[in-house]
Amino acid sequence: MPETGWVLHNIEEEEKEDALGSHSEKLALAFALMNTSPGTTIRIVKNLRVCGDCHSLMKCASKMSQREIILRDIKRFHHFRFFCKTQTIDGQGLRK
Numbered sequence: 052m053p054e055t056g057w058v059l060h061n062i063e064e065e066e067k068e069d070a071l072g073s074h075s076e077k078l079a080l081a082f083a084l085m086n087t088s089p090g091t092t093i094r095i096v097k098n099l100r101v102c103g104d105c106h107s108l109m110k111c112a113s114k115m116s117q118r119e120i121i122l123r124d125i126k127r128f129h130h131f132r133f134f135c136k137t138q139t140i141d142g143q144g145l146r147k
Contacts, residue, residue, distance in 0.1 A: 076122060078104050080112060090120045100124050 076097050083093040101109075101124045113120045113131035122129040 059096065074102065074105050075125075076101060077108060080120070084116060084118075088120065089116075092121065094121045096123045096125075098125055100126060101129060 071092050076095050079095045080093065083095070087093065101122060106129065108123055109129065109131050112118075113134050117133055119133070120131040122131070
């Protein structure tokens with residue numbers, strides 16, 4: 052289920068889901084999964100920030116495909132290695 056809270060446009064919920072589905076990094080991931088050998092590391096480069104919905108998808112796609120996914124956005128590298136858990140960091144910088 053898409054995390055529609057990341058869409059800031061004033062549109063209906065269904066349209067928000069459609070808008071999230073066409074993010075370039077999701078399309079690049081689909082292309083890479085269809086056109087590369089199993090076990091190959093997937094590298095995606097993007098010139099904008101990655102939204103939270105796409106970040107969550109990459110985590111789960113990494114686990115489901117058993118592939119390492121490296122996603123570079125304008126600020127940092129996001130490195131996903133076979134997991135689908137989220138970690139929270141409290142105010143003191145400690146992981147829970």
